[in-house]
Amino acid sequence: MTGDQLAALRTPAGQAVLAAATELAGADPLAAAAALRARDVEPALAAAALTQAELRRRAEPKFGPDAGRMFFTRAGLEQATRSVVAARRAARLAAAGVRSLADLGCGIGSDAIAAARAGIRVYAVDADPATAAVAAANAAALGLAHLIRVECRDATDVDLSDVDAVFCDPARRSGRTGRRIFEPPSYSPPWDFVAGLPARVPRTVLKLAPGIDHELVPPGAEAEWVSVAGDVVEATFWCGPLARVPRRASLLPADHQLTGGGQARAPVGPVGPFLYDPDGAVVRAHLVAELAETLDGVLADESIAYVYASRAVQTPFARCFAVEEVIPFSVKRLRAALRARGVGRVEIHKRGSAVDVEALRRSLRLSGSAAATVMLTRVAGAPTALLCAPVGR
Numbered sequence: 176m177t178g179d180q181l182a183a184l185r186t187p188a189g190q191a192v193l194a195a196a197t198e199l200a201g202a203d204p205l206a207a208a209a210a211l212r213a214r215d216v217e218p219a220l221a222a223a224a225l226t227q228a229e230l231r232r233r234a235e236p237k238f239g240p241d242a243g244r245m246f247f248t249r250a251g252l253e254q255a256t257r258s259v260v261a262a263r264r265a266a267r268l269a270a271a272g273v274r275s276l277a278d279l280g281c282g283i284g285s286d287a288i289a290a291a292r293a294g295i296r297v298y299a300v301d302a303d304p305a306t307a308a309v310a311a312a313n314a315a316a317l318g319l320a321h322l323i324r325v326e327c328r329d330a331t332d333v334d335l336s337d338v339d340a341v342f343c344d345p346a347r348r349s350g351r352t353g354r355r356i357f358e359p360p361s362y363s364p365p366w367d368f369v370a371g372l373p374a375r376v377p378r379t380v381l382k383l384a385p386g387i388d389h390e391l392v393p394p395g396a397e398a399e400w401v402s403v404a405g406d407v408v409e410a411t412f413w414c415g416p417l418a419r420v421p422r423r424a425s426l427l428p429a430d431h432q433l434t435g436g437g438q439a440r441a442p443v444g445p446v447g448p449f450l451y452d453p454d455g456a457v458v459r460a461h462l463v464a465e466l467a468e469t470l471d472g473v474l475a476d477e478s479i480a481y482v483y484a485s486r487a488v489q490t491p492f493a494r495c496f497a498v499e500e501v502i503p504f505s506v507k508r509l510r511a512a513l514r515a516r517g518v519g520r521v522e523i524h525k526r527g528s529a530v531d532v533e534a535l536r537r538s539l540r541l542s543g544s545a546a547a548t549v550m551l552t553r554v555a556g557a558p559t560a561l562l563c564a565p566v567g568r
């Protein structure tokens with residue numbers, strides 16, 4: 176969306192077209208375009224309104240009812256922080272006494288909006304003119320323009336002498352292909368600039384890809400991994416006085432938190448009657464040993480994050496399975512074991528196995544009526560299949 180199209184959509188006439196496009200969202204695109212043309216809507220505005228209506232619909236899982244009042248670019252929506260994550264971050268900043276924040280690379284403004292709602296004054300910049308215009312439109316649409324000042328400029332030029340804290344969520348996708356970029360050297364603003372922020376503004380918060388290397392956590396910072404409904408969505412580095420613990424795994428929406436040093440090693444032992452498959456945030460945060468301790472559990476292979484224990488207990492940090500059979504891995508043996516149990520439907524999980532799950536599923540050729548869960552893993556280095564049943568679900 177161009178700045179001109181956004182401006183046209185924000186006029187009273189544009190809002191009426193957008194409302195009409197919203198009614199048509201989900202309809203056949205050609206029929207929807209024809210319906211708007213029949214109302215004498217100029218084709219470029221009709222196309223912009225239909226795209227915007229579609230993006231609002233797709234934004235609902237991230238933004239809830241706000242999505243219906245906000246504006247989006249396609250890339251901006253994809254990169255935007257979910258409101259549940261942004262609100263939690265903003266609450267922590269406000270609780271730490273932050274009253275003013277620079278948001279460097281604000282995108283469509285999700286984090287800036289959450290900070291403003293927590294009572295923080297935000298100076299938000301984005302280098303992309305259309306994105307910055309969308310952020311400003313969103314601040315206005317949500318009644319927060321008095322707290323959010325948006326400018327289109329390069330983050331590396333911003334004077335940071337006047338803010339309590341800095342937030343930076345660098346772009347992590349290539350513009351050309353839309354593929355994710357995991358290597359920090361490809362971040363924009365550049366990694367050197369991002370990594371240098373804590374030295375300039377001690378209360379710096381960085382939002383990074385979940386795959387970020389622990390080696391890159393700034394000295395003394397807290398590294399938090401956040402998952403939403405089991406999907407790890409980001410790593411957050413809380414620098415300077417904002418750090419509380421070395422490592423934290425936070426599971427949203429319920430906000431269960433596991434903390435620790437991130438250095439401990441879980442004891443290694445035999446496969447037990449219950450297997451715990453930790454949430455990805457726990458694994459990414461290197462807190463499997465801390466989880467194992469709460470379960471009185473062990474790993475069956477020192478490099479694989481399945482925890483085995485003798486009891487089934489409720490924990491938000493892992494899914495629990497009863498281990499029914501331990502099979503040294505071979506397709507033939509696994510097929511025989513599943514057939515003996517009349518299994519036709521199989522859920523296959525893996526940790527530490529290079530097996531192609533779909534190819535395995537095809538080669539198992541199962542036809543029974545029972546269901547089973549198979550964990551492909553390693554036990555003391557040996558490829559192993561565990562036949563399991565979920566506990567408590």
Ligand SMILES: C[S@@+](CC[C@H](N)C(=O)[O-])C[C@H]1O[C@@H](n2cnc3c(N)ncnc32)[C@H](O)[C@@H]1O
Nearest residue numbers: 255256280282283284285302329330346363364
């Ligand atoms: C991951 S997005 C931010 C998303 C935002 N936190 C949100 O939740 O909506 C990163 C943004 O940084 C912007 N950006 C990239 N390089 C920049 C730079 N050097 N200066 C300012 N903004 C930049 C991109 O245009 C993009 O909108």
